[in-house]
Amino acid sequence: MNSRTALNSRMNKELGADNGLIGQFGVGFYSAFLVAEKIVVSTKSPKVDKQYVWEAEADSSSYVIKEETDPEKMLTRGTQITLFLREDDKYEFADPTRIQGLVKNYSQFVSFPIFTWQEKSRTVEVEEEESKEGEEATEGEKEKKKKTITQKYWDWELANETKPIWMRNPKEVENTEYNEFYKKTFNEFLDPLAHAHFTTEGEVEFRSVLYIPGMAPLSNEEIMNPKTKNIRLYVKRVFISDDFDGELFPRYLSFVKGVVDSNDLPLNVSREILQESRIVRIMRKRLVRKTFDMIQDIAETDDKADYKKFWESFGKFMKLGCIEDSGNQKRLAPLLRFHSSKNETELISLDQYVENMPESQNAIYYIATDSLQSAKTAPFLEKLVQKDIEVFYLIEPIDEVAIQNLQTYKEKVC
Template sequence: MKLSKVHCLMALFLVVFLGACVPSTSATEEQVVIREETHGRTQGLTAEQVDQLETEKFTFQTEISRLMSLIINSLYKTREIFLRELISNASDALDKIRFLSLTDPSALATQEDLTISIAADPESKTLVITDTGVGMTRDQLQKNLGTIAKSGTSEFLEKLEGAQGDVTQIGQFGVGFYSVFLVADKVTVASKSNDDPDQHVWMSEAVDDFVIAKDPRGNTLGRGTQITLHLKENAQQFLDQESLRGLITKYSEFINFPILLWSSHNETITKEQPATTEEVDEDADLVEESMEEDAEAKAPETETRLVQGWDRINTLKPIWMRNAKDISDEEYVDFYKTFTKSSGDDAPLTWSHYKGEGDVEFRSILYVPPKADPNFFQNLAEKIHNMKLFVKRVFITDEFDLFPKWLSFIKGVVDADDLPLNVSRETLQKHRSLRIISKHLVKKALDMFSQLAKQDEEKYNTFFKQFGSALKYGAIESNQHRKKLASLLRFSSSYDPSGASVSLDNYIARMKGNQKSLYYMAGMSVSEIENSPFLERLLARGYEVLYMVDPIDEMLVQTMPGYNGKMFVNVAKGALTFGDEDLMEEQKEDLSAKYQPLSDWLKETLKEHVEKVVMSKRLTKSPMAIVANDYGLTGHMERLMAAQGADSKSQQDMMLNLMKMQKKTLEINPSHPVIETLLERVESNETDDDLASLVTVLYETTMVRSGYALADIAGFTKRVETIVRRGIGADLEKQANVKVTEAGEKTAEELELEAELAKKSEEYDREQEEELLDNSNIHDEL
C-alpha cells in the first residue's frame, strides 16, 4: 500500500513532533495547551519506513480467525464497544506497570506518566489510543495478538457460535482487542516493553495473517502501547471528538488513570497593537479632534485561532472505592447529582455505601431519589434501569435486573471485581455471583429504609409518600421480604388521620385489651372513610382503625392477611366481633326476637337487594348499613374494579357484574329512632306503598354512605322528588308546563354557506393528500 506525499510529510512531522513537542499528559496537568499546528495528532509510518520494515509474517491461530469472523459479523450489539475494550486493556497494562513499580521503582523510569490518550485524525481517517503501561515485547505481540493462550478454546468458540450455555469471561481469553475490527479494516500496534530494548510494530488487516517488525522510528513511546485504527468508511463517526468524549464518559468515566482526548476548537483572540508615538500639537482643539479620530481608527483587531491540546475526560472520581468513613455527606450528594445528571436541588433522601466480601467481592452506593419518576408506577410492569454495573470501574451495562421491580426506583452503582460476563461484556449471565449480589443489595436497601425511619421520621414520611406504593407492591410479590416490608408500611388512621404516618408496630402497641384484630377500612379518601357508618361503634369503644386510601391496599391485605399474629379485619365486611361477645349474647337474642317482625318486613320489601337483615354491632348513630359478606366486594372495591374500564364482554367485567349482583346484608341499629318507629308501624300493620317507598330511599342513601354505587339513579331521584312533593304539599301527579318554541328550518343562505364551506374543506383535504404523496415520493427516492 503506497502513501501519498502529504501523508508521508504528516507522519515524518509527527515522529519529530511527538518525540519533542507532545504536551505532557501527567495526571496532574489538565489545562488546555494552545498550538498553531493542525497536524501531529496521530502517529504512523511513512511509506519509506514501511518499505524498509524487516517484517516477519505469521498466520493467526485457527481459533483467532473464527473469533474475528464472529466479532465482525454477530458478536457485539453495538460497534462503540471497541473503545471501551481498548481503554480497559490500557488500564490493565497501567495497573501491571504500577504493580511492578512497587518492587522495582526503576520500572517507571522509561515513562513516569501513567495515562491513556486518544487522538483522532479525520484527514487520515485514523484513531490512535496510546497508553504508558507495561508494553509488550516482540514475542508477547506474537503470542498475545496472534493466539488464544488459554485452554478450552474450541469449546469456548463452539458455545459462542451456537449461543449455548455459559460463555466464559472475556478477560480470560483476551479477545476484547479484536473488537477493533468492528470499525477498522487495518490495525497497527506499536509497543515498547522494559524487557525488550527495541520497539516493535504489529500489523494486520483482519485477514488470516499479521506481520511483526522492528519499529524503524526507534523508541518513540518510552514504554507502553499505541494502537492505530484505520477506520472503515462506515465508521467515520468515531473520528468526531464529541462522539469520542461521550463514549469515554459513558463507559470509562471511572477508570483509575487519566484518559486524555486530543481536542481542538476555534477561539477568537484580540491582536496586540504596536505602540505608537503621538505628536503633540500646540493647538489644543486640534489635539482633541485628533485623539477622537485615532480612537475610532484604532479599534482592537481580532483573529480566530485553533486551540488544540489534551483534555482530561474522566474527572469524576469513583467514590465507592473509598472508605465510607472518609466521605462527607456533601461528597455523596455531589456524586449523586453528577452521576444522575440531576439539577441543583435534587438531593437524594438517603443513601447506603456498602462493601460486600466473601464469595463475591463488590462495592456499591445505593441512592433513594427525592421523588418518584412521574411514570414510575404506570411503568412498573416494564424494566426500569437505574443501576449501573461496573467491573473494575469499567461500565458494563445498566440493562440488568439487580433489583426486583418494586425496588427499581433505587439509583446507584455496583462495581464487582470479578463478575462473570459473556464474551462481549454486554449480557450478564444468570450466574450465582449476580444472585448473591442482588440478595445482599435488596437486604441493604431495606435496612437503609429502616434506618431512615428510625433516624428521621419526617424524612421517612416524605420517602413513603413517594415510594410507599412500591413497598406495598413488594409486600404483595415477595414472600421472603414481606415481614420486613410490613414493618416499613405506613397508614393514616383514626389516631392520626393527617397523613400516612402510622406503622403497624405502633398500632399494635396502642391496641386495647383483648383486641385480636387489626381493624381497617378502605376508601377513596380519609374524609370519605371518616363519614362512614362502619366506624361508629369501633370509635365509640376506643378502637383505632387504619384508613387505607391507596388503591393497592385491599390487594395488600388479601396477600398479607396479618402481622405479628394479628389478623386484618375489614370493618365493612362480614360479621364484626370484638372478643367480648359472651357478655352481649343474651341482650343480642332479646333484640333479635323483638325486631324479628321488622326484619322480616324489610327483607320482603328489599328482597331484590337484601339477603338477610341482622342487628348491627357497628352502628351507634346511623339507622342502618349495608355490609358485604366475607367473600363479597365492598363498595370501595367495586368502584376500583369498575374504574379499570374493562370491556363489558371480558371475563373480568363479567365477574365484576356477577359480584355486584350478589345480595347484601342489611344491618339495622335497634337504638335508632327511625328503626324504632318502623318497628311500631310494622307491628301496628301500618305499612303501605308510601312506607315501602320511604324505606327504599333510606336503603339507597345507606348504600351511598356504605360506599356502593346506585344501579337505578333515575328511580332514586324520582322517589326523592316524590318525598319532597309530599313534604311541601305539591301535587304528586302534576307536571311542569313549559312552552317551548320549535326551532325553524335552515334558510337558503345558510344552506349555500354550508355547501361553500364543505367545498373548501374538500379542496384543503385534497391539497394535504397531494402534499403527503409528494413527500412520500421524495422519501422513497432518498
C-alpha cells in the first residue's frame, strides 16, 4: 500500500463511509496544473502551533514540504491553496465573472458555502464645500453640502446560496417555486405543463425533479435528435453533465426537462460508465415511468385544454415512441389521440374508440391521407359510415406507422 492510499484509507475511516467527496487518486487536485504553473498549499491545525506548506511546479516531478516561518503568512486554522496561473490562462481564470460562473454551474448546490471575490458598488453621501455666491468666503463661512456618489469596492460574495429544490420535502415546496426553478434552470419563459418531484430508494438511490415543458421545441428537427441539454445530472449535488445521447431518456422523451441527483454514481463518471452502468439502466427505467405518470395525469385532468396543449406540442413524440419502444407500448397507446369520422373537431383516444365500438366489431379501422378533407371524402369510407363503424383519420405520415406497430389494442386488431 503506497503512502497516498494509506492516507486516504485512514481519512475514510476517520470521516466515515459517507465521505464521497474525498478523492482516491488525487486526479482532481492535480488537474489544477492544467491552469497553474505552481501550486502552494498551506495548512494548519488549530491544535498545533506549526503550519506546513506543500509546494510543487507543473514541470517538475517532485514537491517540497516545509514548515512556514513567515509570521505574515501564518493561518489561524484551515487550509489555503494558492494557484499561480499560467501566462495564457491568467486572464481567463483570474476574471471574477468567469470564476463565479464556473462555481454556479458546477457547484451551486454543494452542501458547503463557496465565496468568490467580486467587485461591487454602493452609493454613499460625501460632503463638498461651496463658497457663498459673489464673494470669497472665509474658512468659517464656507457652506457644507452633501452629494451622492457611486463607490467601487471588493468583497466576498456567496456564490452557491440556492438550496437544491430536489433535496426538500415536496410537501413544503410551492408550485410557484417549482416554476421559478424550471424557468431559471432551463431559460424558459412559460410555466411547465406538469412536474414530478420524487425520491427513489432501494437498488439505486436518486432524487429528481422532472418537467413537461409548456411548449414544443422551436425546431422540428429536435424530434429526431436524442442529444439534448434538457437533463442535468448531479452526483452528490455536484453538477456532472447535461450532454447526453439517450443514456437517461429514450429519444421520443427527449423533450422532458429536469435534474437528476444520484448518490450511487462516482463523481468522475464518464460517458462510457453511463452507457454501461447497471445503475443508469435502473435510473432510466424509473425516470421513464415517472414521465408516463406525469403525462397520464395531464390526460386525466378535468381541464381537457391541458392535454390538448400537450398533444399539439408533443403528440409526434408519443407516436415515435410507439414505433421505437415496443416495451412501453401499453403505456403509450392510451396517450394517442386522432380525429375520426364521428369526431372531426375533437381528438379522441383509443379507449374512447373501443368503448364506442359495436360488440360485433373486432378491428380498429383507420384511413391514412394527407388531410382531414381528403379523409372525409375517401370512397371506401361511405360503406363503413353506413354500418355505423367509426374510422380514425390518420393525416400525418407517422400516424399509420405508429398504429401498425401497436398491432392490437385491448384485443382489437389495429
